[in-house]
Each structure stands twice: as C-alpha cells, then as structure tokens.
Amino acid sequence: MAWLTDRRLRELLLAMLALGLPAAPARAQAPLPTGDGITGDYYDGVEFDRLVLSRRDATLAFDWTHQPPAPGVPAEYFSVRWTGWLVPPASGRYVFHATVDDGMRIWLNDKLILNEWRPQPVRTFTTSIKLNAGEPYRLRVEYFQEILDTRARITWERPDEPLKSPPSSWRNFWGRTAETPRPGPIPTQFLFSRNPRPVVARPAPAKLPSPVPRQSPVVARPAPVPTRPSRPAAPPRRPAPAPLAPVAAARVEIQALPPPSVLLADSGSTARLSGLGVGETITLPELYFNQGQAVLLPAARRALDGLAAALSARPTLRFEVQGHTDNVGNAELNRQLSQQRADAVCRYLAAHGVAPERLRSVGYGGTQPVADNADPTQRPRNRRVVLRRL
Known part of the structure; x- marks a missing residue:
C-alpha cells in the first residue's frame, strides 16, 4: 500500500463522490427532555425556621412587591429554598445574574457558585460556570428576606445564544438609542423537580461455575519384607488396608444473593x-x-x-x-x-x-x-x- 499516497487517496475520495456514492448517515442526537419546574420550600423566618409549604415553581424570577410570596408566608422575615435539577441546552460557559434583596446563595452539583448572604438593598450579582449540554446538574438556591423590597430573580446568558446589540441604522440613530439586550429567566423546560437522567438497570451477576473436586492420587505402599523368625512363627499379619479413594464431592449450585437494602x-x-x-x-x-x-x-x-x-x-x-x-x-x-x-x-x-x-x-x-x-x-x-x- 505504499503507492497509496495522500494525493492518490484524495483523488479516490473525489472519484467516489463524483459517482454519487451515499455518505455515512449522521448519528442522531437524543432529544432533550422537557422540564417541569423546580421545588420551592417556603419558611417562616430568615433561617428556615418553620416550613410553611412546598410547591413547584416554574422558574426563578420573583418580585413580590411587598406582598406575601405564598399563602401562610409573611411578607417579611421569610426564607425560601429551591431544589431541583438544571439541564443545559448547549455546552459552554453560562453567565448567571442574580438580582436580589436581601440574601441569596446558589449551588450547582453542591458547588457554591454565588454567596451574597446578607441584608442589602436591591443589587445584581454575576457568576459564570462551564456546563455540558444534556447533563443534569443538581441545583439549589437559598434566599432570605428581611424588610422592604422582596426580589429574587435569576437570569442567564447561554453560550449558544449570546446577547447581541441590534444592528445600527437610522432607526436607532446608528446605535445611539438602541436598547441593550438583557438576559432572560431560565425557562421551565430546562428545570426539573427530579433527576431526568434515566436509571440504568444493573446487570445480574453471572452465575459462578460449580467447583470440580480434585482427585488425590493413590500411592501404593510397598509390601513388608519377610524376616526369618527365631522363635515359632507368629500368625501372619493382615495386610494393611489400601488407602480409600476420595469420595467425589456433591455438585453445589452457587446462586447469587439479592443485593442488600x-x-x-x-x-x-x-x-x-x-x-x-x-x-x-x-x-x-x-x-x-x-x-x-x-x-x-x-x-x-x-x-x-x-x-x-x-x-x-x-x-x-x-x-x-x-x-x-x-x-x-x-x-x-x-x-x-x-x-x-x-x-x-x-x-x-x-x-x-x-x-x-x-x-x-x-x-x-x-x-x-x-x-x-x-x-x-x-x-x-x-x-x-x-x-x-x-
């Protein structure tokens, strides 16, 4: 095959394409699942003191405008803990923006990526992290509110949909009056109350073969050498019994036990x-x-x-x-x-x-x-x- 140089190989590939030979079909990607939101636990007290209710929230973008966030929860001095799963639609670096009054903490796969846990007026904080498309990430968000504004809003910038300013034209005075695009809340379809990853059944353990008994070789003992008696001959000794052959062991089926709880x-x-x-x-x-x-x-x-x-x-x-x-x-x-x-x-x-x-x-x-x-x-x-x- 030494004659098949790179140039010759390219010529053969071009000839195959010219003949219209079908190309290998592209491998289809599995569609992303659709989310159902995230679970929110609402507490009376700023340190998760008393659980009032649990519900499923569609997204994490709230401005309660001095009103109670849920029935039975006070308008001030309350806390919320959201737990669920985030499935990114594309691979790359995501930028998360948290607009909050008062405190907020965010974990992804138990890694703290934002910690602004203190009383404060309405402020916006930013953090970024690399994520893989279609991989479920355990999401946990904690929030507490003392007085005045009640704001808990998380938006994101996706790597596959970067924010772009509109093109300059006479309509926006060549970009001078163009509005800066803003990131939007995380859509419900990417938030899950349970892990969307399918559970793969473990294969049953293989049955072990039955043990085969090993036969020990039978060694014959040499016969005793007769000697001349000096006194009346004693009755002849009984020959020593030959060693018994080992009894074949019964076949035992070894069954795999069920896994423990x-x-x-x-x-x-x-x-x-x-x-x-x-x-x-x-x-x-x-x-x-x-x-x-x-x-x-x-x-x-x-x-x-x-x-x-x-x-x-x-x-x-x-x-x-x-x-x-x-x-x-x-x-x-x-x-x-x-x-x-x-x-x-x-x-x-x-x-x-x-x-x-x-x-x-x-x-x-x-x-x-x-x-x-x-x-x-x-x-x-x-x-x-x-x-x-x-």
Missing part, C-alpha cells in the same frame, strides 16, 4: 429495611455533616442513592428521618440545625422518587448523643441521621 459501611454488614419492626431504627454511618452545616457531603449522597432505590422497591415502608447534632453552641440553634439536616435528607430522597408522605423529618439537636461530646475525635459521630420505622 442498606449497606452499613462501618460494620460491613447489611440491614434489610423490610425486616425492621415498627419503632426500630437504623443509623446511616455515612450521613454525617460538617460542624454547623446542613449540606449533604458526597459520601452522604452516595448512601442516599442506595437508600432511595431500596425505598422505591418497598413502597409500603414509612420512616421518621431524625436529625442529630453535637452539643456545641446554643441548644435551640442546634435543634434548628438538626431539623435542617433531616429536611435535607427528605428533600434528596423525594427528588429521587420517594413519595414525601412516606417521610417525616424531626430535629432532636444534641439531646440524644451516641458519643462523648467532650472528645473532639468522637464528637462528629453525634452529627448523624437516623431512620425510625413508623
């Missing part, structure tokens, strides 16, 4: 949720929190993914999700923090297919320690989440 990482054992009696509890060893925070850590999210799958397979089970803290700091603030941690677990499970009415969140603060709070190495064990069957 919950894996307790600290003990290596498994606990089945359906085997719990009413009132019995399970402590999830990977559901710990950093001190003073209610943010789910990566290890906790992996444990909750398995828990959500187990609960989805058993739709009749109901649980109380208990939040616990250590005893450092104010007892009432610890109780509120433990309630926020229990709420975070319930929201995550609800976002992964578990019906909210099957879960009840309760915060116990530091009233039920399981480790010595005086020992800094043991204290993190008290920042935990417990499931009690109802």
Whole structure:
C-alpha cells in the first residue's frame, strides 16, 4: 500500500463522490427532555425556621412587591429554598445574574457558585460556570428576606445564544438609542423537580461455575519384607488396608444473593429495611455533616442513592428521618440545625422518587448523643441521621 499516497487517496475520495456514492448517515442526537419546574420550600423566618409549604415553581424570577410570596408566608422575615435539577441546552460557559434583596446563595452539583448572604438593598450579582449540554446538574438556591423590597430573580446568558446589540441604522440613530439586550429567566423546560437522567438497570451477576473436586492420587505402599523368625512363627499379619479413594464431592449450585437494602459501611454488614419492626431504627454511618452545616457531603449522597432505590422497591415502608447534632453552641440553634439536616435528607430522597408522605423529618439537636461530646475525635459521630420505622 505504499503507492497509496495522500494525493492518490484524495483523488479516490473525489472519484467516489463524483459517482454519487451515499455518505455515512449522521448519528442522531437524543432529544432533550422537557422540564417541569423546580421545588420551592417556603419558611417562616430568615433561617428556615418553620416550613410553611412546598410547591413547584416554574422558574426563578420573583418580585413580590411587598406582598406575601405564598399563602401562610409573611411578607417579611421569610426564607425560601429551591431544589431541583438544571439541564443545559448547549455546552459552554453560562453567565448567571442574580438580582436580589436581601440574601441569596446558589449551588450547582453542591458547588457554591454565588454567596451574597446578607441584608442589602436591591443589587445584581454575576457568576459564570462551564456546563455540558444534556447533563443534569443538581441545583439549589437559598434566599432570605428581611424588610422592604422582596426580589429574587435569576437570569442567564447561554453560550449558544449570546446577547447581541441590534444592528445600527437610522432607526436607532446608528446605535445611539438602541436598547441593550438583557438576559432572560431560565425557562421551565430546562428545570426539573427530579433527576431526568434515566436509571440504568444493573446487570445480574453471572452465575459462578460449580467447583470440580480434585482427585488425590493413590500411592501404593510397598509390601513388608519377610524376616526369618527365631522363635515359632507368629500368625501372619493382615495386610494393611489400601488407602480409600476420595469420595467425589456433591455438585453445589452457587446462586447469587439479592443485593442488600442498606449497606452499613462501618460494620460491613447489611440491614434489610423490610425486616425492621415498627419503632426500630437504623443509623446511616455515612450521613454525617460538617460542624454547623446542613449540606449533604458526597459520601452522604452516595448512601442516599442506595437508600432511595431500596425505598422505591418497598413502597409500603414509612420512616421518621431524625436529625442529630453535637452539643456545641446554643441548644435551640442546634435543634434548628438538626431539623435542617433531616429536611435535607427528605428533600434528596423525594427528588429521587420517594413519595414525601412516606417521610417525616424531626430535629432532636444534641439531646440524644451516641458519643462523648467532650472528645473532639468522637464528637462528629453525634452529627448523624437516623431512620425510625413508623
């Protein structure tokens, strides 16, 4: 093939095109799913003190003009936490603009990309991040309002639709009176209350072949050499019995066991949720929190993914999700923090297919320690989440 130079190869390709040979069909891309909005939890109090209601909001663009944001929620001194998923329509860098009064925080895949958490007049903040088209990103937005204006608005600039000024012409005095284009709110079709990524079923484990017994070779023992007796001959000895051949082992079928419901990482054992009696509890060893925070850590999210799958397979089970803290700091603030941690677990499970009415969140603060709070190495064990069957 040495004679097939680059030039010759190009000539052959041109000849094939001239003959009208069909080209390889382009690979079709899967259409993007359509979103249903984002879940908003509305609280009385600026620190998520008392949950009033949960609803699905179409987008994140609100100006309540000194009016209550929802029935039962006060017009001032309230807070909102929106949770869901964002699916970008194109790959590239997105620019997010947050117009807020008073405070706002934004996370994408648990990465804090904007933090303006303080009382302030109406202001606009900007942040940018690279995103991949069609990939679900876990979105969380927190907002609190004290007094005066009530503004919580998030807009974006897409990489596939950059903002462009209108062309200059005599109509706008050659650009002098042209309006600057403004970014718009995130459309509902890109916001999801649940993860839109399909769940891929895991293949069943392959059945192991049955063990084949190994035959041990039979070694013949040499016959004893007869000796001349010096006294009357003794009765002849019975020949030593030949070693028995090993009995063939029975064939054993090794069957794969079903996957456990919950894996307790600290003990290596498994606990089945359906085997719990009413009132019995399970402590999830990977559901710990950093001190003073209610943010789910990566290890906790992996444990909750398995828990959500187990609960989805058993739709009749109901649980109380208990939040616990250590005893450092104010007892009432610890109780509120433990309630926020229990709420975070319930929201995550609800976002992964578990019906909210099957879960009840309760915060116990530091009233039920399981480790010595005086020992800094043991204290993190008290920042935990417990499931009690109802």
